[in-house]
Amino acid sequence: MEKKIKWGVTGSGGIARRRTIPEGISKAEHAKLVAVYDTNAEINKEVADEFHAMAATSLHELLKSDIDAVYVATPAGMHLNDVISCAKAGKHVLCEKPLGMTVREAEKMIKICGARGVRLGVGLMMRFVAQHQAALRLIQGNRLGKPVYGRAQLSCWYPPIQGTWRQDPEKGGGGSLMDMGSHCIDLLEMFFGKARSVFCFINNTVHPYKSEDSAVVSLFFENGALGTVDTYFCIPDNSSKNILELYGSKGSILAKGTIGQGPEGEMTAYLEEDNAGYNALQQRAKGSGFSITPKPVNTYLAEIEEFSCAILGKRSPSNDASLGLHSQKVLEACYKSAKTGKVIDVKQ
Numbered sequence: 001m002e003k004k005i006k007w008g009v010t011g012s013g014g015i016a017r018r019r020t021i022p023e024g025i026s027k028a029e030h031a032k033l034v035a036v037y038d039t040n041a042e043i044n045k046e047v048a049d050e051f052h053a054m055a056a057t058s059l060h061e062l063l064k065s066d067i068d069a070v071y072v073a074t075p076a077g078m079h080l081n082d083v084i085s086c087a088k089a090g091k092h093v094l095c096e097k098p099l100g101m102t103v104r105e106a107e108k109m110i111k112i113c114g115a116r117g118v119r120l121g122v123g124l125m126m127r128f129v130a131q132h133q134a135a136l137r138l139i140q141g142n143r144l145g146k147p148v149y150g151r152a153q154l155s156c157w158y159p160p161i162q163g164t165w166r167q168d169p170e171k172g173g174g175g176s177l178m179d180m181g182s183h184c185i186d187l188l189e190m191f192f193g194k195a196r197s198v199f200c201f202i203n204n205t206v207h208p209y210k211s212e213d214s215a216v217v218s219l220f221f222e223n224g225a226l227g228t229v230d231t232y233f234c235i236p237d238n239s240s241k242n243i244l245e246l247y248g249s250k251g252s253i254l255a256k257g258t259i260g261q262g263p264e265g266e267m268t269a270y271l272e273e274d275n276a277g278y279n280a281l282q283q284r285a286k287g288s289g290f291s292i293t294p295k296p297v298n299t300y301l302a303e304i305e306e307f308s309c310a311i312l313g314k315r316s317p318s319n320d321a322s323l324g325l326h327s328q329k330v331l332e333a334c335y336k337s338a339k340t341g342k343v344i345d346v347k348q
């Protein structure tokens with residue numbers, strides 16, 4: 001069995017160059033970068049030279065090269081066409097989040113990849129954060145008790161930039177909610193299970209572009225827990241601490257900065273063995289928490305390694321496209337709620 005998956009990358013000049021190629025494809029034990037493509041030929045050549053890959057001059061040329069899989073890191077509006085082209089060429093695909101711009105696009109991608117017998121994964125890589133996996137194990141081990149409430153926050157400062165795809169819903173599918181809120185919702189669903197219904201506000205609080213710069217989502221999970229996601233393009237980077245809070249009947253797990261691209265961030269658990277008796281004074285014992293400090297995991301390395309190993313092992317990857325399709329279903333319900341002012345059930 002071939003021990004390394006030969007990778008091509010389309011959209012080499014963005015997150016691929018910043019993170020996924022240097023930290024993921026170049027470092028993964030079971031991956032090797034072979035060819036890259038970007039519509040910006042100059043940048044593509046720089047990336048190819050830097051990482052010793054072939055610079056393809058078209059997607060067609062990339063797909064004709066000696067590769068097994070493609071990492072699609074183009075703007076969201078390009079995902080559908082890129083994934084279809086890869087599937088038709090018989091290449092496995094790891095597509096960046098969001099998986100296209102709509103439920104319909106995600107469904108089309110899954111259908112064609114299934115028909116062509118290639119695997120399709122999605123870049124919801126924040127699931128791989130070591131603290132998130134440690135928290136998940138605590139929740140699965142019933143240490144949090146019955147899940148009660150989760151909050152996930154991811155924001156940044158994203159001023160108007162002429163022609164930028166994320167600021168135009170026709171090119172990006174949406175703004176802060178589609179781009180960053182998708183990670184937050186996905187994480188809360190990893191911890192608490194699927195959301196049954198949502199209520200959502202979106203707004204352009206600061207920036208006048210077409211995509212929303214502000215979103216707050218309330219989630220009602222199938223297991224009865226509640227949740228909130230807040231995500232903004234109009235809060236200074238240093239002000240947004242990317243808070244994650246998970247509460248249950250036996251305690252809480254509180255984190256700062258674990259939601260994001262890097263391994264920084266801290267997480268503390270406050271857990272009780274049994275439900276405490278009623279305390280009318282609502283006293284809080286000091287220092288009762290413990291830090292959750294697992295060995296850091298590079299999420300870009302983890303997503304590439306997982307997808308490569310799944311191809312080699314002929315199994316479904318944990319970052320399978322079904323997560324991306326479900327994410328689109330929740331996002332669709334959120335945007336519908338924001339438009340109608342109603343609580344919307346998530347289509348299952």
Ligand SMILES: NC(=O)c1ccc[n+]([C@@H]2O[C@H](COP(=O)([O-])OP(=O)(O)OC[C@H]3O[C@@H](n4cnc5c(N)ncnc54)[C@H](O)[C@@H]3O)[C@@H](O)[C@H]2O)c1
Pocket residue numbers: 010011012013014015016037038039040043073074075076078096097098123124125179261
């Ligand atoms: N998981 C993460 O940590 C993370 C972080 C950032 C972006 N993303 C996702 O990655 C994707 C790209 O985002 P980005 O921030 O890198 O965007 P970007 O605009 O910074 O980079 C996109 C690159 O794609 C190129 N490009 C545009 N159209 C193309 C086409 N048709 N064919 C080939 N190349 C094309 C551009 O020239 C540019 O180099 C999006 O889906 C985004 O949501 C994920």
